[in-house]
Amino acid sequence: MTEQADTVFGREGFYRASRDEGGQWKLLDPDGHPFCFRGVCGVNRAGTPGGRLAKDGPYAETVDRKYGYPRSPQAFVEATLDRLRDWGFNALGAWVTEEFFDQGMAWTEILECNKVGVPPIQGPGVKLPDVFDPQWEEAIDRVAAKLCAPMRDSRELIGYYTDNELAWGQGNTDLIWGAPETVNLRGPTLLQACLGLEQDRPAREAAWKFVLERHGSVAAMAAAWGLEGVSSREDLGRLTVEGQAISTPGYGADQEAFTTFYAQRYVEKTAAAIRRYDPNHLILGCRFGAPPGDAVLAAFEHPRVDVISANNYRRNMAERMQAYYGPTGLPILIGEFAWASPPFTHPEHWPPEAAGRSVEDFVAEAGPAALHDGMSHPGVVGYTWYRWVKKPTEGISYGLVDYHDEPIEFNIRLLREANAALEAALV
Helix, strand or coil: CCCCCCEEECCCCCCEEEECCCCCEEEECCCCCEECEEEECCCCCCCCCCHHHCCCCHHHHHHHHHHCCCCCHHHHHHHHHHHHHHCCCCEECCCCCHHHCCCCCEEEEECCHHHCCCCCEEECCEEECCCCCHHHHHHHHHHHHHHCHHHCCCCCEEEEECCCCCEECCCCHHHCCCCCCCCCCCCCCHHHHHHCCCCCCHHHHHHHHHHHHHHCCHHHHHHHHCCCCCCCHHHHHHHHHCCCCCCCHHHHHHHHHHHHHHHHHHHHHHHHHHHHHCCCCEECCCCECCCCCHHHHCCCCCCCCCCEEEECCCCCHHHHHHHHHHHHCCCEEEEEECCCCHHHHCHHHCCHHHCCCCHHHHHHHHHHHHHHHHHCCCCEEEEEECCCECCCCCCCCCCCECCCCCECHHHHHHHHHHHHHHHHHHC
């Protein structure tokens, strides 16, 4: 029985996103049946998130010895997919490699547009492609031609992530992936960072054009921003090089507008590259590492983006998902989740009533509860466990198998139960 919905994104015959009249989002499979995405990241011979870019390591040695890879990749593929199905998974997340494509399980592709064409813009709290550089635009077209065009007719491909955990140069620490909780601003935010770039960077020219169109001159800009001793581009550049972040209200209004402008160009260019070569599959966004703020999310609109991808390792899953859903209204795929992060495994992050419990006991309760909390949000269409292979240094693990390809029974037991409950709720 097909889903009757008031909103459907995507093409018939391929995976689509559907919102029913009650406001609940779901994915639909190519036959129109509801599909709850339950995936795993980094399913590949290297056993790392790098996917096709990953370097071989101990897990690859195990795979080669145990399965005869690379002479016969199929034995590794079949054994891995059988395990995933047995554990209740039905999809492959980011960094799955080509031997798993169209082998009987839904999968996703990641283009990693920030890593092609020209060096990215990088600094404290900033990690972005220069979206104004024609060389970057040409490079992502080549990537899309290589990766998207051959898969345009695949019925098992769900869609494309454009990047992983970009840093958008916003001032609030919670909007910066990895920022210490006690820090409000790690450095110049996006607009100032672009204004202070090297003179040959197109993003610098675009940023100056943006502010001068709004203010007319550097002096008028400095007055509007409440800056003293700034009368030239060079003066502002020195502030940026020295790490002196501008945080006045006047600057903040321009920073927010420029952020949206920048994000809109990112979304426009990546979507156009994908759609030139594949009009059929969903665009899954750039896998946010943390909520990037409304100024960024304002640019993530349908039809250039079909699904928001959000990675999250905190216990308040539904609350975090609402930070994406409120500004966009788009369906959300949790691109990474695991209960091996500090909010689960470090007692100093636990609620007072959990004092004295063992880590394993607390995680066994809090981990599945957090996953259930996230999946209960009406915008969430699925989750992705991070990751396939456990590192030897981990206690409570992010992985499902170790370097010897042996299963991590603690995680598998909990995830098998959670996945069964999610599948039952879909019926």
